Amino acid sequence: MADLQCLPPTHQPRVSDHMEQIKDMITQIINNDCAYVVDGDVFFAVDKISNYGCLSGQKLENHRAGERVAVDSRKRNPADFALWKAAKPGEPSWESPWGPGRPGWHIECSAMSAHYLSFKFDIHGGGIDLIFPHHENEVAQSRAACQESCVSYWMHNGHVTNNNEKMSKSLGNFFTIRQITERYHPLALRHFLISAHYRSPLNYSVLQLEGASEAVYYIYQTLQDCEDTLSSFKEATPSEGTEPKGKTVRVLPDAEKCIKGLQKDFLDKMADDLNTSHVLTGAFQDALKFINNNTNTLKKKQQKQRQLAIIQSLTEIEKEVKGVLDILGLLPPITYSEILEQLKGKALIRADLTEEQISRLIEERILARKEKDFAKSDRIRADLTVKGIALMDVGTETIWRPCVPVEQEEKLPS
Template identity: 45%
Template sequence: MTTATAQPLTSLVLHNSETRRKEVFVPRVSGEIGLYVCGMTVYDYCHIGHARVMVSFDYMVRFLRAQGWRVKYVRNITDIDDKIIARANENNESIQSLTTRFIDAMNEDADRLGCARPDQSPLATEYIDEMQGMISTLIKKDHAYAVEGGDVYYAVNSFPRYGRLSGRAQEDLQAGARVDVDSDKKNPADFVLWKAAKPHEPSWQSPWGIGRPGWHIECSAMSTCNLGNHFDIHGGGGDLLFPHHENEIAQSEGATGETYVNTWLHVGFVNVDGEKMSKSLGNFFTIRDVMRQFAPEVIRYFIVGSHYRSPLNFSDSALKDAKQALSRFYQTLKATKELHVTEIKLHETYEKVIGNTLERFNAAMNDDFNTPEALAVLFELTREINRVLRLETIEERTQALPLTQHLRDLAGILGLLNSNPVDFLQGEADAGQGLTSEQIEQQIEARQVAKAARDFAKADQIRKELLDAGVVLEDGKGGTTWRRGE
């Protein structure tokens, strides 16, 4: 069968946040991509915004590899930070205990969302020496300065290109996130590279005294150590564009004298019912919160269904729509699974359907990972499969099987349709409400007894009661099957 590697590697077009336009992607090394993504600060469970970043870069990497690219995917973990220290103190537990627990939780959530692990997941605390080396280089090159007390700051005015990623003029810049405005700074926009230790905080020896790294320097050290001074793609959430990624550029290029990153990719914000997600607004949801109500694949589909750069509005109704869409796919997969054929000769007509679908799917994904368009192609293929399933002869209907395998292959690149169709369609009721599978089977058995006794009124009543409870019965030659309603 035709595979998803049919498109030439040079066809990839990406929207570069730095230039604010789409550009034909040109790798530094032919056929290879170095990708660094800013990961999580592990002091709490991951939220739905984290899920969007995880899933988005997962399907990007899946697609690129399916196209034949050799991708090295690095996503860091921040395991030392003000919030981590504060939470450990609140919990009266060690920082290592806290971070290990939430790293495990993060990986568990990502696994359930169908995300493959990155090739490397460096921890910030493993790169303290490299961070100190980069800071020393920046001081020597007059890009940074130490102050009395042991803090070290980056001198923003020393880097004329500062602001090019965010498009902010230097004179308009304010002190960045996680940075206290300090009278020791030469410029309010200068940001901290090394923090002098406070009592009872984790700390390391350094040329400037005992302390710990600032947040921004972590990613400059981890990315360049794992991918080189100059690499292909840097990604992360849209909230990191300024100041974090702006500061990474200044640090990295100031230290190495080389271009840091060729292409910047930023994932759009997640809003909740039209408002920015926030604990203070009471609309903050962890991935685990949402998984209690919706299957992980439904959450993944919800994320895949929107272009990664677009704002994503999170709501129960949007997730229910995602579940409905997935259910339509799985109903088709279930129908084709009931065709028991061992040998199929693919008709030329359907070879063309497969080829055309593949070309259009790849074209959509090569256009800055246009997943809504890619899904539209899969829905069109599904409609064709359903049409074939309605044809008169079994020989004609069996042509649906290779089409279905093609559907699974392409959907698999997006991390979708990997479940057993019956298992998905009969999944336990959302939020633990409604009938269990066992209760439904008991009702179906009671209906069969009623039909056998020719009590059709009772049989119809049972069907209606099940439908009212969100369960759809489907009578066929092989008996009665059921699925959760949409």
């Protein structure tokens, strides 16, 4: 998770370390007449909560008990659920006021949330399949324990699927982050994961991962070019008190429009239920295009005042782009040149090639072009493109960068 630049949680509680909090909450629910004890089991009485079903929209009268699991005849209502389960042979158990046993599935989360966050907190997350009954029961039992209990926002994420089927061990169609990051850079995977709205299902696709890899390479290469260009003009960059007399260096009108557009677009999309799926399109891409166009322009001879304006514009837009990446967790912790080399290294693994082999092929292509054997030159380039390696002629030099393979077979990581 650290490789994906996910912030570590402050606490990672274990249920077995919080038995006292769990038993205390169950006791409070019983005292509030919202639960009852039967033969060492404690059941929550759902009909004691007037708005049971408020989170999921489920109604008690619509429940069809007994269709999947036999109804426990000891329950007052078939929808009642266990807060505490009496001990069974071979199962772990703890002592309690109702006899030895273990917590029910739902009570653990409410007790630990209340312990660390109080009964009122802002955000509760989880998979979309947990809305009912798990989260619905959390709401009910928390309110039964404390009437002021409240979660401001419930955020339910869609599943990552493979061939439009939910990944699961039973289907054998799942794989780990570690497996994927053996072939793809963690930040490319992060880019892929935020390419869909968090509530939408995200279908795993090798082609989409390749696209994410190319997208982050383009972003970091653009920022690297900008950084190199600004560094080369460092002496020309105005510092405090060194602007031309009587003139203030301002960003170009196009740059000001680009910056305002990026700021508005980012805030609008993030305010729209964290709609990250479109954050890196539109105005963000316009900002990258502005950087690329103006780094090239800056290399050409310009009047001093315009040169300073371009430098100021690039500096400000680079700052805005980095700010967006930082919030999204896509700002690399190392230099751009280092992250670009890492991305190239992953591309070599996927292509089953070494840097030396590519260098040799580049030399063969250069020789073929000198000998006017353009068929061979084109074949070398095409063969590498199929493997996700793009050759680019820059002046008299040929360089390579990762690209989306022309032909890509969909398969799981080995």
